[in-house]
Amino acid sequence: MGLTGLEIFKQLPKTNCKDCGHPTCLAFAMAMAAGKAGLDQCPHVSEAAKEALGAASAPPVALVKIGTGEKELTLGNETVLFRHDKRFEHPTGIAITVSDTAGEEEIAARVGQINKLVFDRVGQLHSVNLVAVTNDSGDADKFAAAVKVVAENTAYPLILITEDTAAMEKALEVVGSKKPLLCGATAANYEGMTALAKKYEAPMVVKGADLNGLAELVEKVVALGYKQLILDSGAREVHKVLADQTQIRRQALKRFRPFGYPTITFVTNEDPIQAVADATVYICKYAGIVVLQTADPADILSLITLRLNIYTDPQKPIAVESKIYEIGNPGPDSPVYITTNFSLTYFCVAGDVEASRVPGYILPVDTDGISVLTGWAAGKFTAEKIAEMLKNSGIAEKVSHRKVIIPGGVAVLSGKLQELSGWEVLVGPRESAGIPSFLKQRWNA
Amino acid sequence: MILIGERINGMFKDIREAILNKDPEPVRYWAKRQYENCAAYLDINTGPTVDPKDQPAVMEWLVKVAQETVPLPCCIDSTNPEAIEAGLAVHKGKAMINSTSADQWKMDIYFPMAKKYNAAIIGLAMNEKGVPKSAADRVALAMEIVVNADAHGIPMEDLYIDPLMLPCNVAQDHGPEVLEAIRQIKTLAAPPPRTTLGLSNSSQRCTNRHLINRTFLIMCMAAGLDSAIADLEDQELLDAVAAANILLNKDIYCDSFLKTFRQR
Numbered sequence: 280m281g282l283t284g285l286e287i288f289k290q291l292p293k294t295n296c297k298d299c300g301h302p303t304c305l306a307f308a309m310a311m312a313a314g315k316a317g318l319d320q321c322p323h324v325s326e327a328a329k330e331a332l333g334a335a336s337a338p339p340v341a342l343v344k345i346g347t348g349e350k351e352l353t354l355g356n357e358t359v360l361f362r363h364d365k366r367f368e369h370p371t372g373i374a375i376t377v378s379d380t381a382g383e384e385e386i387a388a389r390v391g392q393i394n395k396l397v398f399d400r401v402g403q404l405h406s407v408n409l410v411a412v413t414n415d416s417g418d419a420d421k422f423a424a425a426v427k428v429v430a431e432n433t434a435y436p437l438i439l440i441t442e443d444t445a446a447m448e449k450a451l452e453v454v455g456s457k458k459p460l461l462c463g464a465t466a467a468n469y470e471g472m473t474a475l476a477k478k479y480e481a482p483m484v485v486k487g488a489d490l491n492g493l494a495e496l497v498e499k500v501v502a503l504g505y506k507q508l509i510l511d512s513g514a515r516e517v518h519k520v521l522a523d524q525t526q527i528r529r530q531a532l533k534r535f536r537p538f539g540y541p542t543i544t545f546v547t548n549e550d551p552i553q554a555v556a557d558a559t560v561y562i563c564k565y566a567g568i569v570v571l572q573t574a575d576p577a578d579i580l581s582l583i584t585l586r587l588n589i590y591t592d593p594q595k596p597i598a599v600e601s602k603i604y605e606i607g608n609p610g611p612d613s614p615v616y617i618t619t620n621f622s623l624t625y626f627c628v629a630g631d632v633e634a635s636r637v638p639g640y641i642l643p644v645d646t647d648g649i650s651v652l653t654g655w656a657a658g659k660f661t662a663e664k665i666a667e668m669l670k671n672s673g674i675a676e677k678v679s680h681r682k683v684i685i686p687g688g689v690a691v692l693s694g695k696l697q698e699l700s701g702w703e704v705l706v707g708p709r710e711s712a713g714i715p716s717f718l719k720q721r722w723n724a
Numbered sequence: 725m726i727l728i729g730e731r732i733n734g735m736f737k738d739i740r741e742a743i744l745n746k747d748p749e750p751v752r753y754w755a756k757r758q759y760e761n762c763a764a765y766l767d768i769n770t771g772p773t774v775d776p777k778d779q780p781a782v783m784e785w786l787v788k789v790a791q792e793t794v795p796l797p798c799c800i801d802s803t804n805p806e807a808i809e810a811g812l813a814v815h816k817g818k819a820m821i822n823s824t825s826a827d828q829w830k831m832d833i834y835f836p837m838a839k840k841y842n843a844a845i846i847g848l849a850m851n852e853k854g855v856p857k858s859a860a861d862r863v864a865l866a867m868e869i870v871v872n873a874d875a876h877g878i879p880m881e882d883l884y885i886d887p888l889m890l891p892c893n894v895a896q897d898h899g900p901e902v903l904e905a906i907r908q909i910k911t912l913a914a915p916p917p918r919t920t921l922g923l924s925n926s927s928q929r930c931t932n933r934h935l936i937n938r939t940f941l942i943m944c945m946a947a948g949l950d951s952a953i954a955d956l957e958d959q960e961l962l963d964a965v966a967a968a969n970i971l972l973n974k975d976i977y978c979d980s981f982l983k984t985f986r987q988r
Contacts, residue, residue, distance in 0.1 A: 284867055285874060285913035309867055312911065534914075 282332065284312040290328035291321065298322050339531045341540050343482050343507055343567075345372070345409065345460045346436020352408045354509070354541035354567040360528060363593050369541075370590040371561070372568040373582060374409035374438055379416045379425035386425055390432040392574040398583050405583045407435070409460070411570050412450070414441030423449035430454045438462050438484075438570070444471035455479040460509060460568075462486075462543070466496055473503045484543055486511040490526055497537040508540045509567060515547045517557045521564055528565040541567025551578060562586050597622040598648030603672050604629065607638030611679040614639045614722050616707070616714075617665055618686060619646040619654045628711045635715035637722070640677065644668050651686045662695035669700045687713075725965050725974075726765070726951035728799050728820075729758030730924060732790060734771015734782075743774060743782055748789040759794040761956035762965075762986055765820055766790050768811065769801035780810035787811045799846075799953070805833050812841040821845040822953075823886065826865040827852055828872075835876035844882040846920055847873070849905065855888050857897070859904035862887045866909045870917055884920040884951055885909050891928035892936060899926075899940070906947040919944075920951040938964045945972060962986065 288308035299320040301307040310316035318324060318332060342355040352372045359365045375393045377386055390410060397406040412429050414422040422441055429437060430453065437459040439450050447461060456479075463484030464472040476483035485500055485508050487493025493512050500508065512523035524542060531538045544561040546569060548554045554571065555578050561569045562585055573579070591597060598620045606629060618628045620643035632639045644664050646654035654660030669675070669683060683702045685693060687709035697704045708717050731754045734740045742750040755766055768790060770782045779802060787798050800811035801822040812819055823846035824834035831847075838845040847869035849862040856862050866885045873883045887905040890898045902921075910916040921944055927936035938961045941952055945968045954961060966985035969975040978984060 283911060283913045283916075285870055288867075288871055289874075305867055305871060306864065309864065309912075 282312060284309045287311050287332065290324070290331050292323045292325070294323060296323065337539070339534060339539055340528075341506065341508070343509060343541050345438075345458065345482050347456075347458050348434075350408070350434050350436060351458075352436055357528070357541075357565070358532070360532065362589065366592040366594065367590050369567075370586050371566050372408040373579070373586070374411040374568055374570040375407055375574050375579075376411045376413050376440075376570060376572050377425070377429055378413050379418075379422045381425075383424075383428050386428045387432050389574060390429050393435070394433055396574065396576060396579045396583075398576075398580055400584060400587050405587055407579060407583075409438050409568065410435050411438035411440055411462070414439075414443060414446050417443070419443065419446035419449045422446045423453055426450040427453045430457065436460070438568075442468055442472075444468050444475065447472065447475055451475060451479050451481070455481065458482070460484060460543075463509075463511065464496070464500060466492065469496060469500055470503070473500050473505050476507065477503075477505055480507070482507040482509060484509045484511050486513055488513050490523055494535075494537040497540070501537070510538065510540050510542045511545075512542075515545060517548075517560055520544055520557075521560055524561065524565045543568040543570065545570045546572065551575070554578070555581060558582050559585055563589055596648035598645075599625045599643055601643055601645035601668070603674055603677070604641040604643070605638070606632045606641060607636075609638035609640050609677075611677065613637070613678065614718065615674055615678060615683045616641045617668075617683055618643050618711075619649065619651050619660055620644065621646065621648050621650045621654075624650045628714070631711040631714045635718050637715075637718050640674060642668055642672055642674060651688050655689050655692075660689065662692045662699055665692070665696055666699040669702055684717075686711075725945060725949075725969060726918075726920075727762050727956060727965070728765040728767050728920070728951060728953040729754070729761070729763035729956045730767050730922075730953050731758055731955070731957075732766055732786060733769040733801070734773060735769070736771075740771055740773055743770065743786070746785075751786060751789045752793045755790045755793040755796070758956050759796055761959075762962055762988065763796060763956055764951075765799040766794070766796050767799040767801050767822065767953055769822075770807060776804055776807075779804045779807035783807040783811040784814050787814055791816055800843075805837070808834070809837060812837065812843060815841070815843075819843040820884070823848050824869070825850050825852075826868045831869065831872045835873055835878060838878055838882070839876050844884060845873070845878065846884045846886055847917075849885060849887045849909075855890060855898075857901060859901040859908060862901065862905040863908045863912070866905070866917070867912055870912050873917070874913070880913050880915050880917045883917040885917050886920050886922065889921055889923075889926040889940070891930065892926055892940075893928075893930045903943060903947045906944055906949050910948040918950040919948060920953065921949060923952045923954040934958045934960065937961060941965065942968050 288305055291304040291308055293304050295303045299307045338356055340355045340357045345352045354369050356368050377389050393410055397404055410429055410433050412426050439459050440462045441447050442465055458481045461476050461481055461483040463486055465486050485497050487496050490512055514520045514523045527538045527542055544566040546554045546558045548557050558569050599622050601620045618624055625643045628641055646659040681702045684705045684707040687707050690706040693704040693706050732739055732751055734743055738750045768786045770779050774782050790798055797817045797819055799820040799822045800808050802808050808821055821834055821838050821843050824830045825848045849865040887902045889902050906919050909919055923937050923941055926940045927933040930936055942964050963982055966982050970977050970981055
């Protein structure tokens, strides 16, 4: 989004000197807003104004990268408060903690557990993203040693959690080249911590005591010339985190520059169920990173699933994989249903087939995730495509009969499909809710 | 779309006579009637026949009668600053001032007034030189108004810029310029100032006035118009606005959207 005339005008000297070639500062501001003039045409504009105008044309939430290589995590560039307005861009990074108080083997074992937090969702692999090493020992050498063991055992980028610059320095000597996230800078240590972040060009968490403290501290760090930042308002109770996350995103979208960075949140509740519930709030409400203490797959799976759902693009239809789905325990004499791979359509049919209490096979044809009638109208749900799926999916080996049920809405396809496929085509009801009674009347009848 | 009912205006004979006879009934009738026809504000104008020195008292009376009848704010419409202030002083809730132009001396009177009474204010994109013709000139005047409003601490949500439409039979070339001006005015500040239009002006002394008004209003809504001062007796106008709200994704669609629009 470009700058508005008013924003530009406020930064101009308001001398109306005409040196820029425009009759007034206001006219110049409007020419600039319209892209017909550049700031360099005004010889009297201050450095502060140049900075403010330059910053205002940057995206509302800066892009920040953690780690290197394949598992590098990208955060930021968000532009909305609500996903239905556009989409959420970069999924929340999930981080699992490892304490430096544990022994070497214990640390390696826990990292091994974390590495296994990879799940298959709708045909894709989704996993946690970061390992957070915490300096609970308070000892710089122990911390560096723990960081070394973690780095040797995982490909995930690291978060180094210590407010002790000496400990951070030692850890960075081990993993600095891998661009870990420094966590981080506080009002007490920000000069030393920023120097380290700059030296290793690694992103850094800025932690304020509250939102005001955070904004002040970010400005100080930015004044030192560093902008690869992640924000922590200091809140740990879920209601305060929710309020702060909302303010940070809202103000960032209003171009309040100190809050124009991704955020980090910490789940501290000791009750594991509550901890997962808290993390769901953070994933839904703008957290760039959520740090968890649990490495239990049962806890992580639900969070991975939620993250996948929240960060899908609402403007694109969600598709299921185009393959044979077995409902119940179907056998060689079970019915075969054709539908499309639009997830809403597929799950409607699946639910109603289940309700019929007759096990069956569902074949969602790949229509790029659009519904039966939309797919038919767009030429993506044709007799040819259905015949191809019947031939190539392997369904013929699974059933002894050669009967297939198509949606009633596309009854018109039945003749051609029968001809092309050699299967007997039964035209099902228009609504999948009619499947149970259709079966009673037409299947095995 | 914020609809402002135009009917309580001394230019109309029944209101003029009501003012002369101190008869509140016609004012009450139109307040109620416009309230039922989706008005968000009632425009209140004493009309030019009231002597300037009597205008403050008449404005005060009209505002009181209107607000005693229906729970609506008023759009206090006068060229007389004293009449406007008299209306604001007795007004309940958040009023709207109609209007200032881009003339500095007017903005210096009306913006402090809007601030003092926490009122919204309409800014006409014109000055003593008259109504500009091109979109660019309208937008330049709108910018003057935006900058002055901002300097007085008026939030952009409370500033309604009127790009001024002229009758299409005599000033036909203004139509596209007004549409373009509305688009550009919405980009002057963030959040943007609001926009409004004296709709009935577009069809002065034309035939098929309702058709012209309605068509232009919908075109303006597509360009980003937020509000209009209009004849709300025109049910087809209300239907068209309801439909435009749906097509602009401002209201969530339902089959009974015409009815829902009227229920507020």
